[in-house]
Amino acid sequence: MTARPKHTTPHAGADSAFAALHHAEEPLLLPNAWDCASARALAGQGFPAIGTTSLGVAAAAGLPDGAAATRAETLRLARALGPEPWLLSVDAEGGFSDDPDEVAQFARELHAVGVAGINLEDGLGPADRHAAKIAAVKEAAPGLFVNARTDTHWLGDGDTTDTLARLDAYQQAGADGVFVPGLTDLRRITALVRHVRVPLNILYSPDGPAVSRLAEAGVRRISLGSLLYRRALGAALEAVAEIRAGRTPAGRTPSYGEVAGQVPPR
Template sequence: MSTVGASLAIAFRELHHRPSAPLLLPNAWDHASAAALAAAGFPAVGTTSLGVAAAAGLPDGAGLTRAETLRLARRIGGGPFLLSVDIEGGFSDDPAEVADLAVELAEAGAVGVNLEDGRADGALTPPRLHAAKITTVKSAVPSLFVNARTDTHWLGGGRDAETASRLAAYQDAGADGVFVPGLTDPASIAAAVDATALPLNVLATPDGPSLTRLAELGVRRVSLGSLLFRLALGAAVNTAASLRANGVLPPTSSVPGYAAVQALASPGS
C-alpha cells in the first residue's frame, strides 16, 4: 500500500474511534451506488457481497465472486471515499490465497475488508482457521482494516458465549474490528461490546435500536449490508408493477434525474 493509501487507511481506522457517534457505513453494489453515496456525504462506503453476487447472477456466500469483487474494487477504489470490501470468507480456506486477494484489493484502493466465518452450508469456519486468515492478511497488508465477522447470531440461536469466544480469538489474531450481524437485542449487543476491546460493528435493522441507542451501547460501526440493494430492487419492481396495474406511474419526486446519474460517471468511463 502506498503512502497515500496508508494515510487513507489511518483515516478509516480513526472513523471507528470517534467519541461522538458510530461510523455509519452504507453498502454499495456498483460504481453508481458507491458514487451516489459518496456524493451524499458519506466519507466511507462498503460493498455488499449479496448485491455484487446478485448483479452477476451468482449466489452470495458461496465463494464464487472473487473476480467480480476484485473488478468492482478496481473500478471504485481510489475514489472520493474510503472503501471497505466485503470478501465473504476470503474465497478460499487457504490463508495465503486470502492474503493475496487482500494485497490486490489494497493495490486497488481499498482500505478495509470484511472477512466472515459463515459458510454457504450454514456452518461456521473453525475459529483457528478464520484466525489464521486474519493473521495472514494483516501480515501481508498491515495497514488494511480487517473487520472480522462472526455469524454466530446470524445463523440463529443467540449464542453469546460462542460469540465472545470467537471475538476474543479474532482480536488475538490481529483483527482491527469485529462484526456480529443479527444482533438486535440491546443486552446481546452490550455483551458483545464487553467481550472485545475492538470496535464492534452491527447491522442497522428496522426492528433494532436507533443509532443513538447503539452509540450508548458502545457500538462503533453500523452498516447496512444488502438492505440498500434490496430496497432498490424492490422499488424497481414495484414501480413497474404499479404502472401495469394502475396505468400511471407513482410519484418520482425523490428519484435522481438523468443528468444527476450521468454526473456520477468517472471521467473517461
C-alpha cells in the same frame, strides 16, 4: 447520549483515516453499495466511507452469495472504486478461499488498489481457520482494516459462549474490528461492547434498535449490509406495479443526467 467506552487501535498499521472513523465521537454509519453508480451516489450524500455488499455484487452478476463465486467481480469493483476520494471497505465473504495464503493475496490486491478495509466472515466454520486468515491478511497488508465477522447470530443460534470465544480468537489474531450481524438485543450488544477490545460492528435492522440507541450502547460501526440493494429492488417493483396500474410512481427518481454524470470522463 451516555458515555461510550474508549477503544484503542491495536495495530499501528491500521492507524489510518478509515480506522479513525471507528474512534470518532459518533459511530461510523456505513452504507453498502453494489456497483459504481450506487457507491458514487452514496458518497455524494456525504458519507466518508462506503462498503460493498456481497449479496448485491453477487446478485447483480447472477451468482450465488456466500459461495466464493465472486472473487473476480469483487476485485473488479474494488479496482473501479479504490481510487475514489472516499474510503472503501470491501465485503469479501470468507476471503474466497479456505487457504489463508490465498485470502492474504486477495487482501494484498485490494490494498494495492486503494481499499481501506476488508470484511471477512467465518460462516460458522472453524474459528482457528478464520483466525489464521485474519493473521495472514494483517501480515500481508498491515494497513488494511480487518473487520472480522462471526455468524453465530446470523447462521447459528446465537450461543453467547461460542460468540465470545470466536471474537476473542479473532481479536487475538489481529482483527481491527469485530462484526456480529443478526444481533439486535440491546442488552447483549452492550455486553459485547464491554467485552471486546476493538470496535464492535452491528448490522442495522429496521426491526432492531435505532442508530441512536446503538450509539448509546457503544457500537462503533453500523453497517447497512444488503438493505439498500434490496430496497432498490423493492422500489423498482413498486414503480413498475404503479405504472402498470396507470398511476405515476411516487418517490424521487434521479435524472438520466444525474446518473450519467457519476461516471468520470476518461
